[in-house]
Amino acid sequence: MYRKKGIIYGLGITLLVIVLFIFLPNIYNNTSFLFNLMLYMALAEGLNIIYGFTGYLPFGYVGFFGAGAYSAALAILFLHFPPLIAVLVGGIGAFLIGIIFIPLLKLSGAYFAIANLAASQALYYIVANPNLEKITQGPYGISLANIYNPQVSYYVMLSILAFSMVTVIFIRFSDYGLALLSIKEDRVSASLAGINVPRERSIAWGLSSFIAGLSGGVYAWYVAVFYPTTVFSLEISVFVIVFVLFGGIGTLVGPLIGSLVLYSFYNFIGISTPQYFQLSYGLLIIIFALFIPNGILSIFEKRGIHVP
Amino acid sequence: MSRNENGAILKIEDLIKKFGNFRALDGVSLEVDKGKIIGLAGPNGSGKTTLINVVSGVYKSNDGRVIFNGEEITNIDSHKIVHKGINRTFQIPKPLLGLTVEENIRVAAVYGAKDKGKIEERIEYSLSTIGLVDLRFKKAESLTSTQQKLLDLGRALATNPKLLLVDEIAAGLTQKELKMIADMLLGLKEKGVTLMVVEHLMGFLDMITDEVVIMNAGKEIFRGSIREASNNEEVIRVFLGG
Secondary structure, eight states, rough: HHHHHHHHHHHHHHHHHHHHHHHHHHHHHOOHHHHHHHHHHHHHHIIIIIIIOOOOTTTTTHHHHHHHHOOOOOOOOOOOOHHHHHHHHHHHHHHHHHHHHHGGGGGGGHHHHHHHHHHHHHHHHHOOOOGHHHHHHHOOOEEEEGGGGHHHHHHHHHHHHHHHHHHHHHHTTHHHHHHHHHHHHHHHHHHHHHHHHHHHHHHHHHHHHHHHHHHHHHHHHHHHHEEEHHHHHHHHHHHHHHHHHOOOTTSSHHHHHHHHHHHHHHHHIITTOOOHHHHHHHHHHHHHHHTTTTTTHHHHHHTOOOOO | OOSSOOEEEEEEEEEEEEEEEEEEEEEEEEETTTTOEEEEETTTTSHHHHHHHTTTSSOOOOOEEETTEEEEEOOOHHHHHHHTEEEEEEOOOOTTTTTTTTHHHHHHHHHHOOOOOOOHEEEHHHHHHOGGGGGGGGBBBGHHHHHHHHHHHHHHHOOOEEEEESSOOOOOOOHHHHHHHHHHHHHHHHTTOOOEEEEHHHHHOOOOOOOOEEETTEEEEEEEHHHHHEEEEEEEHIIIOO
16 A cells, blocks of 8 residues: 555656656756756666665766766767667666676675776776777767757656656565665575575666666767766766765655755856855765765654655 | 484584684584474584574585485575575574564565465464564564564564574563463474574473484584483583583
8 A cells, every 4th residue: 555655656756857847948948957957866866776775885876877878979979870779778888887797796885885986987997098099089088969969868868867766666665675675784684585685686786777877878969079087977976876865865756856956056056166065065965974864855754754 | 212203304414614713513413303393502602503504594514415305405595595495583683674574574475485475464474473563564673672583583484484493582581571482483383384493591492392402512412302411411511511
């Protein structure tokens, strides 16, 4: 009963988000802000799957984003795929990288976070290697100018956001989500509940990397010109992690709220006066880590208000 | 004495588990008969908990074999052992603290049992057996340590075990709670579950077991009734004290 209600509320919220982002460009003309907001929301939901439910903190999450951007770009440049298919290739590319990184899941806590960060940096150095100029253009970046289409890619981004939300809804309100939470709580107890821990966490990891890859693919399409430093920037990982922490891990709405509030805040003062932004960001992280470690939504949970 | 009237459900053969140079299990062999409650006692560090850890797949052994229902299950993964019909509780209970009581049981009922039918029924059965029906929506972290022990047991029951390994469940319980848990374990035996109960409290073992095995230094040193154990010279020397 509780689950059915959760799924219905969740799908309702997804619909609301879709409608909002369809209409917002009519009244707010900074569509690049709206696109990036959707992008961060999708990435936050994607990271939520592996961090919020399974407890693995992927500091190198941006690696999947970059892998997706480059997979999509290469599919367009060399295979002449239509952009829409290329975005899917971006998702698959990141997913395959995710499979290669599966052994990292044997680590836990800070060890996993650091190893994952190193792995994403390794990806960056491979892509940015000048000796690979013929394939990746090395450090000189990618130009997809002839398929530039900010209108269509905006709606594709919206679809990816919706997909990430629906994925989180079905994880949150299913036995599978319960299995992932069990793994997060205690791996030994989880396996004694009969859960195949390596398999279930790998599925979550795969879904999480796929969503980041799709987001990277559509980002490549939307901006059309980018560099390895743009799509492998550690700042993206940090932003997404902070957004999820701020909103509330393991929920549908938390990552959305975190992205909305903090990314808007970033746009408000982060670009014009970055020094104050970094100061207030740092303070926020400290306050949340100390007093509200489970995010904004936990304040409601404590008062008995269940948020999907 | 006709020990094997029903046959052994679990056979442990020459099991060795080393931690560095220390042999926590030093070639232990024992059999657990189907439908019985066997007690496992011995001084601290004699390898009782290690034995449970190896049988349940939490530790991998260095040598020897574990045979369950005629099938070798040595060193296979815990979740597969659970699916074969073995489960256990922990000396220090390890429920999933952030989940509710019912969720703890549900996840085990869904993922732990081989036959996927009757999940709701199994959840209700486990909850009522451990007597936590009224606390089903409480988070496991808010339970008392005795309730957490019961929840640990409930998680194991939800997976439909044929063999249940119980690790020092009686430690720290009141007399009343001891009686309740003893009745609960005897009730499981009635339902056909075989139990191996690790315990320090000989009085508790006397209430429920058909037979006890005494371990010392990673080996079995005695097997028989508690009365016989209390007259056995070696048992008195290493465990009961003279």
